[in-house]
Amino acid sequence: MGLMEKFLHLHAMPRWGVHPDDHKRPAADAPLRTLPLPAKLYMPLQQHVGQPARPIVLVGQKVLKGQLIAEPQGRISAPIHAPTSGTVAAIGEITAPHPSGLPFNAITIASDGADLAADADVAADPFALAPEQITELVAAAGVVGLGGATFPSSVKLALGKRTQVTTLIVNGGECEPYLSCDDRVMRDFAADVIDGVRLMMHALGAKEALVGIEDNKPEAIAAMRKAAAPFSEIKVRPVPSRYPMGSDRQLIETLTGKEVPSDCRAADVGVIVNNVSTANAVHRAIRLGEPLVRRIVTVNGGAVWQPGNILAPVGTLAADLLAYAGLKSEPARLLMGGPMMGAVLPHAQVPIVKGTAGILALSDDEIATPAASPCIRCGNCTRACPIGLLPLEMAAHVRVDDLAGAAALGLSDCISCGCCAYICPSHIPLVQYFTHAKGELWAQERSKLRLDATKRLSAARIERQERETREKAVAAARRKAERAAQKAAEAAAAEAAPTESAT
Amino acid sequence: MIAAVLSLTLLGAVLGLILGVAARKFAVATDPLIGAIEALMPGSNCGQCGMPGCAGAARAIAAREAAVTCCPPGGKALAAALAAKLGIALDLTSMVDEGPKLAEVREEICIGCCRCLKVCPTDAIVGAAKQIHNVIREACTGCGNCVERCPTEAVTMKPVPVTLQHWVWPKPTLAALA
Numbered sequence: 001m002g003l004m005e006k007f008l009h010l011h012a013m014p015r016w017g018v019h020p021d022d023h024k025r026p027a028a029d030a031p032l033r034t035l036p037l038p039a040k041l042y043m044p045l046q047q048h049v050g051q052p053a054r055p056i057v058l059v060g061q062k063v064l065k066g067q068l069i070a071e072p073q074g075r076i077s078a079p080i081h082a083p084t085s086g087t088v089a090a091i092g093e094i095t096a097p098h099p100s101g102l103p104f105n106a107i108t109i110a111s112d113g114a115d116l117a118a119d120a121d122v123a124a125d126p127f128a129l130a131p132e133q134i135t136e137l138v139a140a141a142g143v144v145g146l147g148g149a150t151f152p153s154s155v156k157l158a159l160g161k162r163t164q165v166t167t168l169i170v171n172g173g174e175c176e177p178y179l180s181c182d183d184r185v186m187r188d189f190a191a192d193v194i195d196g197v198r199l200m201m202h203a204l205g206a207k208e209a210l211v212g213i214e215d216n217k218p219e220a221i222a223a224m225r226k227a228a229a230p231f232s233e234i235k236v237r238p239v240p241s242r243y244p245m246g247s248d249r250q251l252i253e254t255l256t257g258k259e260v261p262s263d264c265r266a267a268d269v270g271v272i273v274n275n276v277s278t279a280n281a282v283h284r285a286i287r288l289g290e291p292l293v294r295r296i297v298t299v300n301g302g303a304v305w306q307p308g309n310i311l312a313p314v315g316t317l318a319a320d321l322l323a324y325a326g327l328k329s330e331p332a333r334l335l336m337g338g339p340m341m342g343a344v345l346p347h348a349q350v351p352i353v354k355g356t357a358g359i360l361a362l363s364d365d366e367i368a369t370p371a372a373s374p375c376i377r378c379g380n381c382t383r384a385c386p387i388g389l390l391p392l393e394m395a396a397h398v399r400v401d402d403l404a405g406a407a408a409l410g411l412s413d414c415i416s417c418g419c420c421a422y423i424c425p426s427h428i429p430l431v432q433y434f435t436h437a438k439g440e441l442w443a444q445e446r447s448k449l450r451l452d453a454t455k456r457l458s459a460a461r462i463e464r465q466e467r468e469t470r471e472k473a474v475a476a477a478r479r480k481a482e483r484a485a486q487k488a489a490e491a492a493a494a495e496a497a498p499t500e501s502a503t
Numbered sequence: 504m505i506a507a508v509l510s511l512t513l514l515g516a517v518l519g520l521i522l523g524v525a526a527r528k529f530a531v532a533t534d535p536l537i538g539a540i541e542a543l544m545p546g547s548n549c550g551q552c553g554m555p556g557c558a559g560a561a562r563a564i565a566a567r568e569a570a571v572t573c574c575p576p577g578g579k580a581l582a583a584a585l586a587a588k589l590g591i592a593l594d595l596t597s598m599v600d601e602g603p604k605l606a607e608v609r610e611e612i613c614i615g616c617c618r619c620l621k622v623c624p625t626d627a628i629v630g631a632a633k634q635i636h637n638v639i640r641e642a643c644t645g646c647g648n649c650v651e652r653c654p655t656e657a658v659t660m661k662p663v664p665v666t667l668q669h670w671v672w673p674k675p676t677l678a679a680l681a
Contacts (some may be wrong), residue, residue: 046667100670398674404583429675439671446578446669451545454644457625458547464626 003458014254016241016386018419020177020340027300028180030308033190035324037111041083041315042094042351043069044106048144048292049151055107061088066117066291069107072139076252078152079142081291082109083313085116097318097336097353099347109315120289127202134203134286139248140231141285142292142354147171147182147246147275148337153282156274159267160204168206169255169266170197172213172220172276173239173246176338179358181296182276186213186220189280190227197234199286204272209234211276212257216241243340244417248273250386262413272461297321299331302363303331311351318359319348331361340418351399373426381420381430387413391420391430398433403441411437534587537565537681538635543584547624548561549646576644578603604660605643606650610635612657619649619658 038044039268046052054069061067063082063127070080089110093103124128129137139154170193174182186193197209211228213221215238228234239245239254249260251273266273277295284290293314300307305326318334334345336356352359381391389410397405411434420430541561548556552573554563561567564585571585571593586593591658606627608619613635620628620636627643630636639659663669 085622096667098667098670099672100665100667102665102667102670104667397589432672432675436672436674443669443671444578444580444647448584451581453642454545454547454576454625457627457642458545461624461626 002083010142012244012329014245014250014386016081016250016345016384016388017244018384018422019241019256019262020243020422022241023178023300024180024183024216027178027307027309028183028217030306032184032296033308033310034318035312035321036309037084037113037115037313038316038320039111039112040089040311040317041086041109042102042106042317043080043109043315044084044094044096044351044353045070046104047150047314047353047355048078049149050074050078051297053077053080054104054254055091057088057091057107059088059091062086063088063109064116064117064239065117066120066289066293067110068291069104072152076152076155078154079140080107081142081293083110083293083315085114086111086112095346095350097343097345097350097356099344099346106315117290122287122289126199126286131157131205132466134199137286138203138282141280141281141290143285144292144354144379145275146277146295146355146357148341148355148357150353153278153473154273156267156272157200157203159265159272163267164270165204165229165267165272166207166270167256167272168197168201168204168209169251169271169273170209170211170276170279171246171251171273172211172217172224173251174217174240175243175246175359176340176342177243177298178300179298179338180300181298183217183220184296184298185277186217187223188303190220190223192283193224193276193279194227194231194234196281196283196285198231199282200272200274200279201233206272207233211236211252211329212239212245212255213237214239214241214245214502244386244415247415247417248385249415257258262410295352295354295355297352298358299325299361301331301335301356302366303327303329303361314354314356315351317348318345318350318352321352321359322348327361329339329363332364333360333367334360335360335362340422341416343382363433369442370427372428375426375428378425380425384419384423386397386417386419389414393432394437395428395433398437403437405446406434406437407441410420411441414438531661534565537561539588540585543577543581543588545576545581545644547644547646549576549624549644549648551646567611573602576646603663604642604645604647605662605663606638606645606647606658608636608638609657609659610637612655614655614657616654618652618654622648622652624648 050112051074054073055070057063065082067082069082072079076471086109087106090108094106096102096104096343112228121167126134135157138157142152144150145153145419153205172186174184201209211224212223221236222239224236228236235253244250252266252271256271260266260269267393270319281292295314296309296311298309299321305328310321310324334348336345336359337343338358339360370502375392377392385391394406394409394411416431416435418431504678541558544557544561546557553559554560560573566569572582574581584591615630615633615635617630617632620630624646625642625644627639628636628649629639647660650660
């Protein structure tokens, strides 16, 4: 790192955020390992934002690795592919990797051990393809944002056509403590990531790409600089290590100086953000014709014997990964994702999904949380909030169930990064209040929509009943008129008949 | 001819005048609040609140005789809207939302009599004579009218299962701060 850059960094250090102990090493430095193929893989139908996929295979059917097993439904959705060859053992509910421990639908595949891949059709020169074709291939490969948001990548790439996207930002921030899967991807597959970045730029029609990497990953920065050297349009930019640098809005602000307005998307300021692992997945989808069926997962935490990064098929049980890495002790808490924003797992018998960056098995001393005490209004949370909200005020509103008051303070802009709860000297679970409040507001919104629908339906019913009564009355009148006419005709005929017979 | 036209016109004008004056003079002053509240209500007249339809409930709520939380299909959202309208403080936590319930037809008992679909305020039940009926869950308000009408007890109210899409993080409990 040059002197100039160091100087720039001092000035670029953002005012927001926190700096937790990153716990990334030694896991980040351990060489990448490949998980031996598990006997059973569980492919959830909902591994992305949007509509769940619809299964197109039957129980007992043989499938090949990479074969489409569930197709997307609706505009925002993603297909699911078989992660290995084998037989469809079941299609039904399994426990979701979610703190609620509720079930969701998944396709269970019993591996045959051969790991036979379906034939892939690969374009010789993808840069000769139209941008829309790249987007279609990415959609067909089921690539979703691997940074954690799991938004279907093809939908994002298609934004390039609707709005003028000039800059592709590649997110190598990986600001969550403990996680190092993106670091490993950049170190081991730098050339592939850069190729993926170029393919995405082609699909978007973007002029330049900025790869933002936190400066606590010097090896990744060096590897990416080397791989990006031949391409002047791709610039690798080290960014200060500050949580939540990996959040798209914060990275955009740090790299371009543009702030995304609260009710806008990144594309509205001409920027699209994609994760480095997503770039790698795009490369594999286009160059190798391989759908997204495997990923690198960080297995880390105080209870893990050999922490490190493991290349595993999507659908592997967390228990299999933990067994492979070995456990020192019974984990006090299991997490999917990082410690700041990850989801607490109900148990280890849940599958990893496309968006799973890590499985953390934390020991007792890592999760020790002192009891909360009253707010001393120190304002630390306000300084830490990357969005510039007032967490202490919002939490006070949520605590007394004044959700509207919290919403007026900008609750919907909260990204649930957890900086406020981390920094709070009184250990108040601030972010937990906000996740609860956002869920509750959303539920109220849903019930309001339902109420409106009910109103519409009952109005339609009343209208229908009135119409039916009216129609019945009209029909009755018509029948009466017809009968009267008939009677008159009969009477006329009867009158005419004697005269006729007389003649 | 002219006499007939004139007498009828005169009759019409005089009667119209009387009606017009009567409408003004004997007008029953209704509280505009009742109308506003009624507009907020679901309007399905399901009767779950125990009052004669949504209009009756609106009158009771406006007169502060009924709680704003009395409408089960409206739920918390309606309660909050009504409280805002009436300018009263409302503690939503006390509202026992025992979770919405929806009607469900047990297909093996349904005889296809069409009685339930006639009483459904939102046309949420589909079916025809001697065909098994079914409930459109999105349209059902859970009023339970159909349950009483079913001769074979094939219609039951089932709580809506909590799914991943509907699950909400519980509010943190702070023993130390309480």
